[in-house]
Amino acid sequence: MDWDKLRIFHAVADAGSLTHAGDTLNLSQSAVSRQIRGLEESLNATLFHRHARGLILTEQGELLFDATRSMAQRLDAAEARIRDSKEEVFGELRVTTTTGFGSLWLAPRLNKLYEKFPDLRIDLMLEERVLDLPMREADVAIRLKEPSQADLIRKRLMGVNMRLYASKDYLDARGRPEKIEDLSHHRLICQNVNSTQVSAGSTYTQELLTYNIPSLLTVNNYFGVLQATLNGLGIGVLPDYILADFPDIERVLPPSESREIPVFLAYPEELRHSKRIAAFRDFVTEEIFEHRKNLHESGDT
Template sequence: MDWDKLRIFHAVAEAGSLTHAGDQLHLSQSAVSRQIRALEESLDTTLFRRHARGLILTEQGELLFEATRSMARRLETTAARIRDSEDEVFGDLRVTTTMGFGALWLAPRLPRLFERYPNLRLELMLEERIVDLPMREADLAIRMKEPSQADLIRRRIMEVRIRLYASRTYVEREGLPRTVEDLVSRRLIVQNPASPQVRAGGEFVQPLVAQANSTLTVNTYFGILQGVIHGVGIGSLPDYITAGFPDLVQVLPGLESAAIPVYLAYVQELRHNKRVCAFRDFVLEEITAHLRTIAPASE
């Protein structure tokens, strides 16, 4: 169906007059009339009937006008979104990050994001696999390693360290270890060596696990956290998780992994995208607040 003819039909149906529609479209009455006749011929139906007060839509014309009216509304909405006002953020955004960071740090903070941007449609892709941002598998990534892909804007947003934690009930029941040697008789909960993890985390727990009498290995930090909360043993957890669980007690303060950098990255072509910029700024604000809350504990 010819889009130009539909545009002319819509103008005539709204105006109820060939002359008025022609004025709006900057076309002569005869040119408008020819386009309407051609459209009627292509559909093998009559769209208008003449009346003393102008043109009246037939039943078939009403059906077509309903469709063009819906199309016009959607086009107006799309045009407004393309123009995109300075204050409005809406539409789809795909963010990829690790299971632990996404589920245990980011997700609990998302109500504040949606309160600010209620029309944002966010897709969280929680996986350890490094997705291809230049191929647009995701719009933005938060990773525990500097991205190596080309043509990315990358920003180091924080550092993470792995430490040992136990629940308060576990400490009351079993007491706190005083030395690394005391860990030999305690059950350690750590990431499964075969599961994807940052090198610093594996290097931190490896010598501890080698000497422990009992261990529980889990393939996600969420699983480790559940084991620690329920008093199964002493677990290795990144510090971004534990700030949200005040009943966790750090075991052997000072014993920790090397610093693990956290990077936020997106492709160059999205540097002015309002959704990406809004999410980036939100994450940076939340990290600033998070670091303020844990600062006294780390001093």
């Protein structure tokens, strides 16, 4: 099978358009069309349905696209290993983690990594969906549960607990709850228990809601919960890693908290010798150490 035709087919299937694929490949639309026709003739199969809105893969086209997508991912992995055979730390590093951890803890600290490795390009993907590391949807992940995928190197970074926090101005104005039942006099800010989140967080929120809380604000990620809490809308259910970075909030009703949530760093076995991965792993480990030291010094451990 002609590798060049497969490359062009993959670009067309990915773009859903001859024109857009041609722009990506620096080829004319007619040249792309000729290559696709040639591939279809060699396979004696129709790979695309043509219509006014673009191109849709046929069943045979879907089969071939699955194969070329796998090839592209393996080539990306090979390219990464070749780049990582050099001494310098540079190039793209695709990092995936949750919206809350990525926006509240990781992103504010990345400047230290860039200062040390200015030629590093980080693609930070914040979402609750677990990306497939062995299939190279990302290079490295920070996950709030132990990864279950095979062929991953994993390192436990720390434990996190969900706790109650409020702004100092809010507590000065509305009073500080002295017992858990006092939450019935406050607005609770939390993630919806049916939203995608770690089970320990959902369970803790469900327990709090049993205390007859009349006013509630739910947000679909912890970044939004924090912003509402900082602006004095009520008492927020938030991960404990935020406390050291936001001195205007204080913990409410200790020792109330969720059970511990483990935080893991994971990456594919094939990237074991990647210098970019090693640089990121060491950076995160150092920042975790500093984070723990700050919490210890503040007395909130």
